[in-house]
Amino acid sequence: MSLIVEQKDRSGVINPMYNCQPCGAQFVCIGVKDCIPLVHGGQGCCTFVRLLFAQHFKENFDIASSSLHEDAAVFGGVKRIEEGVEVLVRRHPSLRVIPIITTCSTETIGDDIEGTIGNIERNFLQKEYPEREVTIVPIHTPSYSGSHVKGYDTAMHALVSTLARKGQPNGKLNIITGWLNPGDVKEIKHILQEMGVKSIILMDTESFDAPIMPDRSGFAHGSTTVEDIADTANSLATIALCRYEGGTAAKFLEKKFGVPAVIGPTPIGIKNTDTFLRNISQLTGKEIPDSLVVERGRAIDAMVDLAHMFFADKQVAIYGDPDLVIGLAQFCLECELKPVLLLFGDDDKSYVKDPRLTELEREANFDIEVVWNADLWELERRIKDGSVDIDLIMGHSKGRYIAIDYDIPMVRVGFPTFDRAGLWRHPVVGYNGAIWLAETIANTLFEDMERKHDREWILNVW
Amino acid sequence: MPFVLFRCDEVIPEREKHCYVKSPGEDIVTYLPAANIATIPGTLTERGCAYCGAKLVIGGAIKDCIQMIHGPVGCAYNTWHTKRYLSDNNDFQLKHVCSTDMKESHIVFGGMDRLKKSIKEAFAAYPEIKRMIVYITCATALIGDDIDAIAREVEEELGDVDIFCVKCPGFAGVSQSKGHHEFNMEWMRDKVGECEPEIWSPYTVNIIGEYNIQGDGFIMENYMKRMGIQVIGHFTGNGSYDLLRGMHRAKLNVVICARSAGYIANELKRRYGIPRLDIDPWGFDYIAEGLRKIGTFFGIEDRAEKLIAEETAKWRPKLDWYKERLAGKKICIWTGGPRLWHWVKAFEDELGMRVVAMSCKFGHPDDFEKAISRGREGTIYIDDGNELEFFEVIEKVKPDIIYTGPRVGDLVKKLHIPYLDGHGEHNGPYMGFEGFVHMARDMYNAIYSKLWQLAKEDIRRKDNGR
Numbered sequence: 025m026s027l028i029v030e031q032k033d034r035s036g037v038i039n040p041m042y043n044c045q046p047c048g049a050q051f052v053c054i055g056v057k058d059c060i061p062l063v064h065g066g067q068g069c070c071t072f073v074r075l076l077f078a079q080h081f082k083e084n085f086d087i088a089s090s091s092l093h094e095d096a097a098v099f100g101g102v103k104r105i106e107e108g109v110e111v112l113v114r115r116h117p118s119l120r121v122i123p124i125i126t127t128c129s130t131e132t133i134g135d136d137i138e139g140t141i142g143n144i145e146r147n148f149l150q151k152e153y154p155e156r157e158v159t160i161v162p163i164h165t166p167s168y169s170g171s172h173v174k175g176y177d178t179a180m181h182a183l184v185s186t187l188a189r190k191g192q193p194n195g196k197l198n199i200i201t202g203w204l205n206p207g208d209v210k211e212i213k214h215i216l217q218e219m220g221v222k223s224i225i226l227m228d229t230e231s232f233d234a235p236i237m238p239d240r241s242g243f244a245h246g247s248t249t250v251e252d253i254a255d256t257a258n259s260l261a262t263i264a265l266c267r268y269e270g271g272t273a274a275k276f277l278e279k280k281f282g283v284p285a286v287i288g289p290t291p292i293g294i295k296n297t298d299t300f301l302r303n304i305s306q307l308t309g310k311e312i313p314d315s316l317v318v319e320r321g322r323a324i325d326a327m328v329d330l331a332h333m334f335f336a337d338k339q340v341a342i343y344g345d346p347d348l349v350i351g352l353a354q355f356c357l358e359c360e361l362k363p364v365l366l367l368f369g370d371d372d373k374s375y376v377k378d379p380r381l382t383e384l385e386r387e388a389n390f391d392i393e394v395v396w397n398a399d400l401w402e403l404e405r406r407i408k409d410g411s412v413d414i415d416l417i418m419g420h421s422k423g424r425y426i427a428i429d430y431d432i433p434m435v436r437v438g439f440p441t442f443d444r445a446g447l448w449r450h451p452v453v454g455y456n457g458a459i460w461l462a463e464t465i466a467n468t469l470f471e472d473m474e475r476k477h478d479r480e481w482i483l484n485v486w
Numbered sequence: 487m488p489f490v491l492f493r494c495d496e497v498i499p500e501r502e503k504h505c506y507v508k509s510p511g512e513d514i515v516t517y518l519p520a521a522n523i524a525t526i527p528g529t530l531t532e533r534g535c536a537y538c539g540a541k542l543v544i545g546g547a548i549k550d551c552i553q554m555i556h557g558p559v560g561c562a563y564n565t566w567h568t569k570r571y572l573s574d575n576n577d578f579q580l581k582h583v584c585s586t587d588m589k590e591s592h593i594v595f596g597g598m599d600r601l602k603k604s605i606k607e608a609f610a611a612y613p614e615i616k617r618m619i620v621y622i623t624c625a626t627a628l629i630g631d632d633i634d635a636i637a638r639e640v641e642e643e644l645g646d647v648d649i650f651c652v653k654c655p656g657f658a659g660v661s662q663s664k665g666h667h668e669f670n671m672e673w674m675r676d677k678v679g680e681c682e683p684e685i686w687s688p689y690t691v692n693i694i695g696e697y698n699i700q701g702d703g704f705i706m707e708n709y710m711k712r713m714g715i716q717v718i719g720h721f722t723g724n725g726s727y728d729l730l731r732g733m734h735r736a737k738l739n740v741v742i743c744a745r746s747a748g749y750i751a752n753e754l755k756r757r758y759g760i761p762r763l764d765i766d767p768w769g770f771d772y773i774a775e776g777l778r779k780i781g782t783f784f785g786i787e788d789r790a791e792k793l794i795a796e797e798t799a800k801w802r803p804k805l806d807w808y809k810e811r812l813a814g815k816k817i818c819i820w821t822g823g824p825r826l827w828h829w830v831k832a833f834e835d836e837l838g839m840r841v842v843a844m845s846c847k848f849g850h851p852d853d854f855e856k857a858i859s860r861g862r863e864g865t866i867y868i869d870d871g872n873e874l875e876f877f878e879v880i881e882k883v884k885p886d887i888i889y890t891g892p893r894v895g896d897l898v899k900k901l902h903i904p905y906l907d908g909h910g911e912h913n914g915p916y917m918g919f920e921g922f923v924h925m926a927r928d929m930y931n932a933i934y935s936k937l938w939q940l941a942k943e944d945i946r947r948k949d950n951g952r
Contacts, residue, residue, distance in 0.1 A: 088529070
């Protein structure tokens with residue numbers, strides 16, 4: 025059947041689906057240990073992103089601002105970077121990385137970030153703190169280019185290209201996760217452990233799930249160290265799980281250090297996870313263990329229980345980060361759901377040329393509509409005017425009112441999911457992610473059936 | 487010395503003048519923390535930007551207009567779904583936000599065409615909405631886009647729409663406070679006087695600086711209604727764009743948040759001679775006093791007394807139950823600005839609590855004048871407090887509970903200290919008689935939660951680490 029690709033035919037955005045670049049950069053940086061990024065722009069550019077992270081994770085992450093004001097608009101803002109770095113270094117003795125994340129204002133002003141970093145290193149760090157190694161990383165993320173997706177990709181590339189150092193081969197596999205949740209990272213680490221593969225995870229966000237400890241020591245932080253990032257140059261290979269979030273860094277390592285790069289697929293659903301395991305196996309020479317075959321079998325079993333009875337022919341709209349949307353659409357096809365509407369939220373044309381979409385078109389026995397440069401109004405309008413009939417929405421919490429007002433069951437997935445408790449703890453990747461997805465979709469549909477008295481008696485016996 | 491230099495601030499001694507401990511015999515004439523001055527970069531400030539002060543705090547609460555943010559998409563995205571201001575308009579203002587989604591080419595060649603198209607598209611998408619607020623942001627201010635010119639063009643072309651322009655980029659001023667000020671003054675200059683509201687009562691007020699967080703404003707509107715008073719402009723919670731254009735017809739301005747909206751009250755006084763009456767709506771004593779003053783102004787004291795008697799009879803026993811359990815508990819108030827002085831005496835006098843530390847993000851010297859005058863000796867008063875300072879404050883004052891924002895709350899929970907949302911309110915509404923009972927209930931629930939005892943226990947040790 026056909027795959028219809030179109031773009032929003034409006035200039036502006038009504039109810040945005042994507043955030044701007046600096047947000048993506050900030051997300052990458054909080055995954056690094058002993059790192060406080062300095063967002064070079066107005067205070068809101070970091071304060072509200074910190075709030076967004078807190079909404080999603082119910083945790084605090086430290087992100088500093090250069091607190092740009094009017095004078096900087098006239099005279100430039102580099103003094104604010106210098107002051108900001110000095111304050112951070114002086115007040116945080118364990119700090120080792122300070123990424124400077126630019127924004128629309130400071131890119132428009134044209135502040136010389138690289139030159140300023142050089143000055144800080146010479147005039148401040150080497151003079152006052154010769155014993156400390158603090159790396160300042162320039163990250164150019166003008167908010168008017170791309171979206172948080174590109175911001176993530178740019179920041180990952182900036183950190184890797186600044187910190188990676190050629191050394192002895194380490195026998196490890198680099199995994200660049202893309203914008204996934206801590207639950208996903210945990211699942212990836214589980215798979216690697218089952219495979220017996222040593223790895224470097226960029227970024228290891230599992231520790232975002234911070235405990236309240238008796239000694240009051242538990243705080244949310246990233247766990248990927250400077251050494252980890254440096255050592256990525258010496259790994260067996262890199263697998264970037266998300267093409268658009270981390271793919272550039274993987275290619276950089278291949279080009280600069282000869283570390284082979286495998287881009288994707290995002291291991292959502294059975295087949296994608298199979299490919300992921302085979303890629304790991306091929307790159308490391310390790311066999312796929314029985315334990316993962318058992319997990320795979322459990323996932324298929326869970327999906328079989330639900331697919332023909334509850335999922336078949338249900339029409340699904342999916343929006344969010346491109347790799348997540350594509351991965352979820354592939355997952356839907358595996359369990360008889362119909363992903364009839366896919367929405368990407370920025371103007372990156374490469375999403376719609378993604379070979380995975382061609383594959384979807386080939387496999388689907390129905391029409392799929394793909395909207396790029398979309399906003400949430402593209403979804404709402406179609407539902408409102410009846411041009412699509414949607415049984416299930418999958419996406420992040422910014423679209424919650426569409427589900428609420430049009431009374432359509434919705435599975436929150438991705439980022440942010442602030443209107444549901446603890447979703448970030450659960451994976452959507454791997455076989456366990458497939459189980460979570462299938463059962464969450466099912467339970468969401470079940471609750472909707474009960475509330476609407478729509479054949480809820482089926483659930484007595486199935 | 488009354489000013490304190492925290493250990494974490496030894497490397498930035500200029501922070502000392504922002505941190506004050508009140509000693510016996512001192513008054514605000516002698517000592518006042520520095521406030522409303524630029525943040526030191528890199529200090530992990532809690533402050534937002536001026537744009538957010540205009541959009542997120544004030545304009546975004548107006549219920550019947552489109553919010554159009556002229557800039558890259560993040561400015562719209564990040565000030566959406568971060569407030570709990572309700573309306574009787576199916577919460578239109580919570581559900582929708584528009585952006586011109588500026589891209590690089592527009593930064594180079596100007597974004598005015600894109601703004602014009604975006605405005606017309608948004609009006610087409612919401613045919614029932616005829617009002618709009620357009621906000622400039624950092625990028626579009628720097629390239630010099632003339633949003634007023636575009637707004638006037640669209641008004642002329644469409645005929646039945648009205649557009650208000652806010653020209654307050656994020657880099658303006660030192661905090662969100664600048665955005666409050668800009669919105670106030672621009673609304674006064676451009677919009678007040680444009681509409682003539684239908685008047686149904688001889689007693690008319692504007693409620694100013696009240697944002698209907700969790701329905702706080704509904705409580706105030708209900709009190710006014712029961713006293714036979716007509717609310718014309720509700721600036722801005724549950725506020726109607728056109729009624730706010732008719733604010734000049736009120737006989738009294740009842741000001742709640744003096745920080746974010748005192749400006750417009752002063753301007754209404756200056757231009758239209760409408761008196762300004764500041765009230766504190768949190769706490770039984772304060773709300774009763776406020777209602778009495780309003781009643782006295784209109785010569786309807788009896789109606790105020792009747793309302794106060796009814797509400798007190800209904801809620802006092804509940805409050806007393808909590809008071810007994812909250813007395814002596816130590817509390818910190820780390821919020822935006824005015825809530826420090828609105829709340830401190832209510833907590834101390836009416837609940838017997840001790841407010842041991844206060845910090846505000848964007849308060850001005852006059853906010854500290856009030857907070858310090860109303861607060862106790864030995865209490866720590868901080869302007870633009872930051873995370874490392876908060877850790878030291880906690881160590882020093884050992885609070886039982888902290889009213890602050892969700893993110894700082896997520897931090898202090900790791901230190902076994904319960905937090906309550908001082909901005910969005912935990913389980914509000916918090917205003918009025920019932921609201922103060924809700925506050926007391928939230929504090930009681932948080933302080934007496936069994937989880938904090940469990941959190942302290944170390945199961946590896948026989949004595950559980952106590």
